[in-house]
Amino acid sequence: MFRAGLIWLSERPRLFGLVRRNGFARRMATRFVAGETLDAGVGVVRDLNRAGLSASLDLLGESVRDPAEAGAARDVYLRLLDRLHERGLDANVSVKLTQMGLDVDEALCLENMRAIVGRAGAHGSFVRIDMEQSEYVERTLRLFTERLHPEFGNVVGVVLQSALRRTERDVEDMIALGARVRLCKGAYKEPADVAFPKKRDVDACYVASMERLLERGNYPGLATHDARIIAHARAFARRKDVPPARFEFQMLHGVRRDLQHALVGDGYRVRVYVPFGDHWYPYLMRRLAERPANVAFIAGNLLREWWRGMRGERGRGKGEG
Numbered sequence: 675m676f677r678a679g680l681i682w683l684s685e686r687p688r689l690f691g692l693v694r695r696n697g698f699a700r701r702m703a704t705r706f707v708a709g710e711t712l713d714a715g716v717g718v719v720r721d722l723n724r725a726g727l728s729a730s731l732d733l734l735g736e737s738v739r740d741p742a743e744a745g746a747a748r749d750v751y752l753r754l755l756d757r758l759h760e761r762g763l764d765a766n767v768s769v770k771l772t773q774m775g776l777d778v779d780e781a782l783c784l785e786n787m788r789a790i791v792g793r794a795g796a797h798g799s800f801v802r803i804d805m806e807q808s809e810y811v812e813r814t815l816r817l818f819t820e821r822l823h824p825e826f827g828n829v830v831g832v833v834l835q836s837a838l839r840r841t842e843r844d845v846e847d848m849i850a851l852g853a854r855v856r857l858c859k860g861a862y863k864e865p866a867d868v869a870f871p872k873k874r875d876v877d878a879c880y881v882a883s884m885e886r887l888l889e890r891g892n893y894p895g896l897a898t899h900d901a902r903i904i905a906h907a908r909a910f911a912r913r914k915d916v917p918p919a920r921f922e923f924q925m926l927h928g929v930r931r932d933l934q935h936a937l938v939g940d941g942y943r944v945r946v947y948v949p950f951g952d953h954w955y956p957y958l959m960r961r962l963a964e965r966p967a968n969v970a971f972i973a974g975n976l977l978r979e980w981w982r983g984m985r986g987e988r989g990r991g992k993g994e995g
C-alpha cells in the first residue's frame with residue numbers, strides 16, 4: 675500500500691518542481707544520484723573504477739513527449755560515450771526508450787538509439803536498454819530483437835524483470851538469441867494480471883531466471899541487492915562450474931556499498947548503476963518505495979531539521995531580546 679503510494683507519486687512529474695525546491699529532498703537525492711551534470715557522473719565513475727568497480731551511467735529522464743528533448747538526451751549520451759572513451763573509464767551506458775522518444779514516434783526512437791549504439795560500438799562500449807513499465811515491454815523487446823540486436827549484435831542488451839509473469843519465457847527467447855540480459859526484480863507498480871502480486875513469487879522467478887542465465891546465458895548482469903539471492907548465485911555458479919568472469923553483479927549507486935566492495939574483494943565483477951541529471955524525482959521516489967526505512971530516514975531528518983530550525987528561532991529570539 676505504502677510502496678504503491680510512493681510509486682504513484684513517482685508518476686506525478688508536476689510534483690517535481692515542489693520537491694526540487696526542497697533542500698532536504700535534494701540532499702536525499704544525492705545519496706542515490708551522482709549529481710546533476712555529466713561531469714558529476716563521470717567523477718563518480720572514476721572513483722568506482724579506482725575501487726575496482728565498473729559502472730553503467732544513466733542520464734535521468736523518461737516519458738519524453740518532445741522530439742527536441744529526445745534529441746538533446748541522445749546528444750548527452752553521445753558526449754558521455756566520447757568522454758568515457760577519452761578518459762579510458764570502465765563504464766557503459768543505460769538508456770530508457772521513452773527518453774529517446776518511444777512515446778512520440780518509434781522511428782525517431784530507433785534513429786536516436788542507432789546513433790547511441792553506433793557510437794558505443796565505435797568506442798568498444800556497450801548500451802543497456804533499461805526496462806520500463808509493463809506496457810513498454812513488448813515494444814522494447816521487439817525493437818531490440820528485430821532492429822537493434824540484428825544490426826549491432828552484443829553492443830546492445832536488454833533488461834528483464836522477474837516481477838512479470840512473462841519473464842521466464844522472455845529469458846528463454848533471449849538465451850536462444852544469445853542476447854545480453856540484465857535481470858532485475860522490477861521497480862514499477864504493475865497490475866496482477868501481468869505481474870506477481872506476492873514478493874515471494876517475484877523472488878522465485880528471479881532465482882529460476884538467474885539459474886538459466888548463469889548456465890546458458892550470455893554474460894548476464896545480476897542486478898539485485900538481495901544478499902540471499904546473491905549467495906544463491908555464488909553457490910550455484912560454483913556448483914555448475916560457471917567462472918566469475920562469465921557474469922557480473924550489478925547494484926545501484928548508494929545502495930549496499932558494503933556488499934559491492936565485499937563481492938569485489940571475493941573476486942567477483944560488480945557494476946554500479948550511476949544516474950545523473952536533473953530529472954531525479956521519479957528515480958528517487960522509486961528508490962524510496964523499495965525500502966520503507968529510507969522514508970523513515972527522511973522523516974527523521976525532516977523532523978530534526980524542523981527541530982533545529984525551532985531552536986535556532988528561539989535562540990535568535992533570546993539573543994535579540
Ligand code: FDA
Pocket residue numbers: 803804805806833835858859860861862897898899900901924925926929930946947960961962964965968
Ligand atoms: P529487494 O527489493 O528485495 O531488496 C533486497 C535488499 O536490498 C533490501 O532488503 C535492502 O537491504 C536492499 N535494498 C534494495 N533497494 C534498496 C534501496 N532503494 N535503498 C536501500 N536498500 C535497498 N528496475 C526496472 O524496472 N528496470 C530496470 O531497467 C532496472 N535496472 C536496474 C539496474 C540495476 C543495476 C539495479 C541494481 C536495479 C535495477 N532496477 C531496475 C531496479 C530493480 O528492479 C529493483 O527495484 C531494485 O533493485 C530493488 O530490488 P532488489 O533486487 O535489490 O531486491
